[in-house]
Amino acid sequence: MTPHIVSTKIYVLVLAALLALTALTVAASFYDLGGGRLHYANAVTALTIAVSKATLVVLYFMHVRYSSHLTWVFVGAGVFWLLVLIGLTLSDVLTRGWLPSPGPWSS
Amino acid sequence: MSTLATARPANYLSVDPGVMSWLLTKDHKRIGILYLVSISVFFLVGAVSAAVIRLSLFTPEGALLHGQAYNKMFSLHGISMIFFFLIPSIPAVLGNFLLPLMIGARDVAFPRLNLLSWYIFVLGGASTLIAATTGGVDTGWTFYTPFSSIYSNTNVTLTAVGVFITGFSSILTGLNFLVTIHKMRAPGLSWSRLPLFVWAHYATSLIMILGTPVVAITLLMVGLERGLGIGLFDPALGGDPILFQHLFWFYSHPAVYIMILPSMGVVSEVIACFSRKRIFGYEFVAGSSLAIAVIGFFVWGHHMFVSGQSVYAGLVFSLLSFLVAIPSGVKVFNWTATLYKGSVAYHAPMLYALGFIGLFTIGGLTGLFLATLGTDVHLTDTYFVVAHFHYIMVGGAITGFMGGLHFWWPKITGWLYPEGWSRAAALLLFVGFNLTFFPQFILGYNGMLRRTYTYPPEFQVLNVMSTAGASILAVGYLIPVIYLLWSLRYGQAAGPNPWGATGLEWTAPSPPPPGNFEKIPVVTEEAYAYSTMETRRA
Amino acid sequence: MPETHSEPHLQHHFVALEQQQEASTLGMWAFLITEIMFFGGLFTLFTAYVSAYSEAFAEGSRHLDLVLGAVNTVVLIGSSFTMAMAVRSAQLGKRKALLGFLALTTLLGCAFLGIKGIEYAHKFKQRLLPGPAFRVDSPASQHVQLFFSFYFAMTGLHALHMVVGVGLMTWLLFHGWRGRFTPTYFWPVELSGLYWHFVDIVWIFLFPVLYLVARHS
CATH class of the missing domain: 1.10.287 (Helix Hairpins)
Known part of the structure; x- marks a missing residue:
């Protein structure tokens, strides 16, 4: 190559x-x-x-x-997993106030 | 051993036997042995602490340990078993030894990094052991904040540093395997011809690379918070301890798959060999390893259903958790289908593999109870959870490790172990394991909480059963140690392929020479060509 | 593939230099993925906290020196350019150009660290270092402190990576000066370059996230 x-x-x-x-x-x-x-x-x-x-x-x-395609896949995997980490964590953080419950955000 | 070894052709054990040459070795096989010795130390630490815990739970008010002493004991058990035994067990020992052999390479891609990873492991392990012997740690292996970051008076920092350091050994192993599998395969060894053990390690390496850095940075932050009191996870200063749990479980849930996937790889090899058949649905078994690795990253919130996490996130995580059952089920069904009409031979590795299937199935199915949001509220922090994850980690991962060790022991050492003893030990392990942990399902369902040193008297019968089972389990581990060491001196020579198995590792001499192969092999057929092998023999 | 063991840089367990080079590059990318996840943990927490304490984080952000931050961004982007040119010179076998660009990269890297040091010193003087000495005149001072915890953790970790990068550059300069790199053996330069660019990318995100995004509200 x-x-x-x-x-x-x-x-x-x-x-x-x-x-x-x-x-x-x-x-x-x-x-x-x-x-x-x-x-x-x-x-x-x-x-x-x-x-x-x-x-x-x-x-x-x-x-x-x-x-090579392999490099693309590696880079893509890195970005994807970072988004999974941030995204699923935010799925909690951003929806926590929807139900009234005592939490650090609502105090 | 040394006198007998000289009678054999030059191999990785006999060439240059000095201590320094072992400590500076770049041979993947020797590094595998170094790992085997070091993880055995931690298995011993973990096993002894488990024994002490079980003995203490013999009576409802705690026979041996109370309060913090008990907390330190279960923390030591969890930390040494998970971070220093289970995670490195199959990958760092069998994976290191076998991957290059299985793909027809002379070594892993980065031998120096491989040795470095062992030194890092030893350094991290030493820190943790020093922390344990100079006061211990009482946070459990989960290091939950703010207890770990603010309130605990024990050696949290040094222990976390140890785990942090060891994480890098895991990362280096994963990185090495990933590149090795991509770039070092022998000519003709396409992805569809790879042994399933290699596929499983590929999936494991992905998790090691993608997950471990997150737990590393998280533990670093716990350390910073302990040292500086900056309030990253301290509610009193505006921090949110639940975020710690998110980052922790982002790694630590997939870490369970670091433990179980390599075992599944072992089971695939063993089942194929002792059924004399191609693995049924090879592509699906290979693909399910990757699916488990990927989906395993989407489910971590099921550890946090009652933590204060948003109910909506809980719903999503519950739903996603069920998805992991699909690839796991695919594997179990395919192994079972492989047995169908196979000529099954019940050697010790096969007994372990069959035991794995049963125990993993129980562990997996009870996992579904826990993935269900509503049921989990009832079962959280009870012995039901303890029983569930021991069915996966001990019944699954360690049984797989024992199976793999027995399957490849003749390859690794060149000696055979006694057949009868090994079968008896495998059966004993199965019985002892079930007696130890099945009662814990019932205890947990009836409300016995985990991590407490006392319990209501009505739970005593089941606890005594569990402790009795643990003693059988201990014997089940002790017997193999004895006869495996015995085989080093008195065992019969194994020959290159004692099981008549397919796979490139069995074409090399036992034990293999330093460069593995005289000539790099060329692969012309699929991984489990037992039918063509039988035809050739006939 | 021919067995060309005469090649001095070929390690024994590889079949060909090409395989060795591909393996090394792939290994570097795998390492960079671990780095993404390593910084990713911090970015995740920061995102969670900024959504909860947007006002306090905006206040913290306004304490940062936008000019120095922007200058540092330019310095680092410049260094990435000189690094890319260094790799190009190595590929073409131009030793003098390689050494020149490597020296420039090192210089710019040091400049970045120097400016960062000045910023840290200012923050220290203004008592913005999280801990017992932290003082900020605000009703939400605890949450402003949280912002500065992240500021120091993230930029500190990044600066640590810069120090490692400068070390790599020095190593490359030494071996380049001895003429070790050739058009067929340049991948140590290439791999160090990948690392350098990655560290640049981290800053490309740190700058807006810390200095810009939260300024309003």
């Missing part, structure tokens, strides 16, 4: 995109985008930008775009 050598141009473009997205996310944080008590719109914006940046790093800097 000869390694795929990524051109300098692509690396520079990715760098530029990452810097631009950083500027964007900082700028967005100065505006209240709404979304209730937890400011969901702000959170969603910031996390979307973060996911985009991470994806760029994984695909280009870490060469996953040019790697």
